[in-house]
Amino acid sequence: MPKEVSDRIAAGEVVERPASIVKELLENSIDAGADDVAVELMDGGKTLIRVTDNGSGISGEDLRLAFMRHATSKISGFDDIQNIRSYGFRGEALSSIASVSRVEVITRMPDSHAGTRIVVENAEVIELGETGAPPGTSVAVSRLFAAVPARRKFLRSDSAEQGHCLEAITRIALARKELRVKVTANGKNALHIPRTENISERVALVLGADFARHCLPLRGERGGLRISGLVSQPGFTRANGKAIMFYVNGRFVRDTLLHHAVNSAYRKIIESGRYPLAVVFLELPPGEVDVNVHPAKTEVRFSNPSAVYEFLRASAIDSVSRILPGAQEHDRVYTLYRASSQEGGTGRGGAGAVQENGEIFHAPPRFSPRALEKMDLAGLMKAVEDKRLSQLEASPAGGRAGYFSSLQYIGQFAGTYLIFSGPDGLVMIDQHAAHERIVFEKLRAGSRDRKLGSQSLLIPEVVNLSVQDTERVLSAAAALNAMGFEIEAFGEASVAVRSVPAIIGEINIADVVSNLAAHISETGKPAETEEWRDNIFAFLACRAAIKANREMSEQEIDALCRDLDSIPFASNCPHGRPVFVCFSRREIEKMFRRA
Ligand code: ADP
Ligand code: MG
Secondary structure (H helix, E strand, O other): OOHHHHHHHHHHHHOOOHHHHHHHHHHHHHHOOOOEEEEEEEHHHOOEEEEEEOOOOOOHHHHHHOOOOOOOOOOOOHHHHOOOOOOOOOOOHHHHHHHOOEEEEEEEOOOOOOEEEEEEEOOEEEEEEEEOOOOEEEEEEEOOOOOOHHHHOOOOOHHHHHHHHHHHHHHHHHOOOOOEEEEEEOOEEEEEEOOOOOHHHHHHHHHOHHHHHOEEEEEEEEOOEEEEEEEEOOOOOEOOHHHEEEEEOOEEEOOHHHHHHHHHHHOOOOOOOOEOOEEEEEEOOHHHEEOOOOOOOOOOEEOOHHHHHHHHHHHHHHHHOOOOHHHHHHHOOEOOOHHHHHOOOOOOOOOOOEEEOOEEEOOOOOOOHHHHHHOOHHHHHHHHHHHHHHHHHHOOOOOOOOOOOOOEEEEEEOOOEEEEEEOOEEEEEEHHHHHHHHHHHHHHHHHHOOOOOEEEEEEEEEEEOOHHHHHHHHHOHHHHHHOOOEEEEOOOOEEEEEEEEHHHOOOOHHHHHHHHHHHHHHHOOOOOOHHHHHHHHHHHHHHHOOOOOOOOOHHHHHHHHHHHHHOOOOOEOOOOOEOEEEEOHHHHHHHOOOO
16 A cells, blocks of 8 residues: 555544644644644635644754654653653654645744744655744644545535634633633634633633533542542533533543443433533543543543442532532522513522423522632632532521421422421422432432341232243342342242332332333343442332322421431432422512512
8 A cells, every 4th residue: 555545544533624633733732832822724724724832842853753654752662651641642643634735834942043844745745944933833734635635525614614623622722721722713813712720711611601600519539530620510401411521631532431420420310311511620640541542532441441430420429419408599490470580580680590391590690700700620619619508507497407307397289299488488399209319319328338128028929020021120139139129030920029128118019020120121231330220229219209199297297308308419309300499588579579
């Protein structure tokens, strides 16, 4: 195969579109220590991409080398690969780009008296010589795919390509607060990311200012693995998972495992089909992560993926569980008549959120944009936490402890909703959702502490199932046993249930076991994961919970409130519906036009 052809094939892996070139050039600038970069785009980068930096520059001798495949100044031996901190290390980008375009580099090292200029087109060096130049490097890419018209045809409209370029730039900049980037498109300012201590502003740039106001801090450290970042509050979600972003050792990556870990933390608290937003930074020793799996390097491989998964998931659950009832000012859900909201009932400055078409819109800024601007990531995380703590302390119930028990019971509405008068207003609890949450949390905690007692049935109950379902249930017998179920084979098409988890009380065993079978067939093999257990627990909780349309005694209500006080996550049921809502006195007064 002629070298020209093999180069072009290699280029296909790195150079897909203008945005991939922008990404490689910007990363090279950062690797060269630049903290000020200008990007010029013409026609979405199809006509010209120029990246100019204030980095270390390239020496005259090295400039030609930089265009050779596998020429990299960033590694010299295999050991280095294990310890990569820079973006580049394959030495493929410049050669690949130059095999499908015209590349002009003008560069000068700050200490040299003269600069160097090189022009390479379709892998041939056309010009090379000394030139006057400012310190740093400027790389201009033009005539992209001129010699490969088939590739050019795959490019989208100028504005679409420009969008991709800007996205690539913001993604990189998000993790680099010391970097200043200015982008012009066809001579006009397109984006300016100032150098700032402020990551939250960058987060706002990429995920929107609303996210910055509805996020929770994410933090964790275990072994060599450090997790930091922001995840959205459960009420603030999107219809797809695109707003979940990961950086591993400062490098943007796509990783389904990480994605899954964050999503699963929300599984039982937001509606299915909705996704959280998240910016997650993972730091781990370079030896524990392999970044050398994909030419464009947005994929990684962890040496211990399940440890990373479990820890990320646990950290995210921890963040989300900080939504506390005493902090409901933050996450209250209420419904008002449209008419009153037009009167300003829920208008600007109003607290709380409006439920509308099943979507929950959250309260306006908790932090003024000015305050936000001044904060860096750590500051924002601390501020979110402090705010929540102060809300807790400010609550007359003395914070979270005993919040529900302190409420004064007024009565039941529609056989389903318990109405209370509380320190911060009128509280309504959905009795089924609340009880479901309680049973779920007890099952989860019991399983975690390996203290899930079981209650034996006086007479084992035989449940008739199909042959396949019998097999399914038996295949999960060990996992179910750990939950407190004792289930044995009983002929080909039935099982005998000898005991059930103590927590779930009176249930229709036949109904539960046959549904378990359906669950197992849906969720596949019962892996011994927390997630699989959570699924089963959510189902059990729903079955075991007090149904709507049932009157409750005062003792039962007391017990329910005490239980609600004792669990995390009290604000949503395992299916993501709210457990309780609260109308502040002010809101009620507004409804009656008193305020
Ligand atoms: P890699 O980044 O994987 O090393 P590249 O093909 O992207 O490979 O770049 C090849 C080499 O060219 C780099 O190792 C570096 O020495 C040099 N280089 C590229 N861009 C710059 C730049 N903007 N400033 C300084 N040196 C650069
Ligand atoms: Mg590179």
